[in-house]
Amino acid sequence: MNLIAPMNPSDADRYVVEHETFYSYVVPVSQSWQLGRLTPRVLPWQRVVSHSLTIEPLPNERHEATDSFGNVVSHFGLHGAHHQLRVRMHCQVEVAERPKLDEAHAMTVAEVREAVRRQLPGAHDLEAARMAESTVLVPWSEAARDYAEASLQADRPWAEALLDLTHRIHEDFEFDAGATTVSTSVDEVLQHRRGVCQDFAHLMLACLRAHGLSARYMSGYLLTDPPPGMPRLMGVDASHAWVGAFLPGHGWVEFDPTNDQLADRRYITLAWGADFADVVPLRGVILGGGSMQSMDVSVSVIPQD
Numbered sequence: 001m002n003l004i005a006p007m008n009p010s011d012a013d014r015y016v017v018e019h020e021t022f023y024s025y026v027v028p029v030s031q032s033w034q035l036g037r038l039t040p041r042v043l044p045w046q047r048v049v050s051h052s053l054t055i056e057p058l059p060n061e062r063h064e065a066t067d068s069f070g071n072v073v074s075h076f077g078l079h080g081a082h083h084q085l086r087v088r089m090h091c092q093v094e095v096a097e098r099p100k101l102d103e104a105h106a107m108t109v110a111e112v113r114e115a116v117r118r119q120l121p122g123a124h125d126l127e128a129a130r131m132a133e134s135t136v137l138v139p140w141s142e143a144a145r146d147y148a149e150a151s152l153q154a155d156r157p158w159a160e161a162l163l164d165l166t167h168r169i170h171e172d173f174e175f176d177a178g179a180t181t182v183s184t185s186v187d188e189v190l191q192h193r194r195g196v197c198q199d200f201a202h203l204m205l206a207c208l209r210a211h212g213l214s215a216r217y218m219s220g221y222l223l224t225d226p227p228p229g230m231p232r233l234m235g236v237d238a239s240h241a242w243v244g245a246f247l248p249g250h251g252w253v254e255f256d257p258t259n260d261q262l263a264d265r266r267y268i269t270l271a272w273g274a275d276f277a278d279v280v281p282l283r284g285v286i287l288g289g290g291s292m293q294s295m296d297v298s299v300s301v302i303p304q305d
Contacts, residue, residue, distance in 0.1 A: 027290030
């Protein structure tokens with residue numbers, strides 16, 4: 001697949017991304033139906049140079065479609081007995097700088113909230129209205145609203161307020177890969193003050209939506225640098241999550257509370273949605289397999305000179 005977006009490749013950085021998921025079943029699986037969101041998005045600042053999705057065993061049926069958020073979804077099914085399933089995505093992506101904010105977009109938190117609520121000029125974005133609502137994984141949270149109060153003051157400039165909230169989450173919460181699961185709630189994260197990028201993205205979504213602001217869950221990859229003098233290892237990276245917040249007249253601005261920064265050309269966008277459930281890279285239903293099965297995921301993001 002070759003997807004071209006309007007951007008100047010000379011102003012972009014190129015990466016090779018490999019994302020492999022491997023399932024092993026003790027008892028054979030007789031039927032398997034899967035959905036994969038493993039195609040990076042084409043954006044004004046992101047170009048997919050090449051992309052392939054390899055599935056072993058070969059599926060009996062396969063097709064692609066787009067979901068309601070515009071993400072590419074690969075549907076495939078296996079109808080013969082199999083002990084293993086391997087899904088490998090390989091792509092080359094070019095990423096340039098995202099549009100920068102300027103003084104013309106110096107709206108306050110209250111002005112942004114009112115513009116989104118009333119769909120005023122510059123805020124006619126149906127997805128923005130949709131992303132102001134609570135979801136199953138990011139329900140209304142009084143605790144999140146209270147936590148965000150110190151940052152999201154009504155008369156404060158929107159960008160300044162969101163950068164402050166991003167910084168506070170980074171400072172107040174400890175990254176701990178063993179502290180949470182995919183079902184850990186926002187209130188639990190607030191109580192224990194630890195989690196992973198998915199938790200911090202959900203927390204920031206809950207904070208913003210509780211104050212009437214629109215925000216969406218961003219899924220993709222982030223280039224991480226090895227320690228000085230050490231080689232870059234393969235398969236040790238991971239998918240990353242951050243937050244896109246809507247600013248009328250400008251669009252979506254991306255904040256990363258895990259790393260206390262705005263998204264830049266190191267961030268490769270895979271998919272977005274209202275919460276993690278909308279962007280799961282691979283999910284499905286199987287018949288058989290027994291109660292003992294394992295899953296291994298490896299991700300590599302390799303910069304190209």
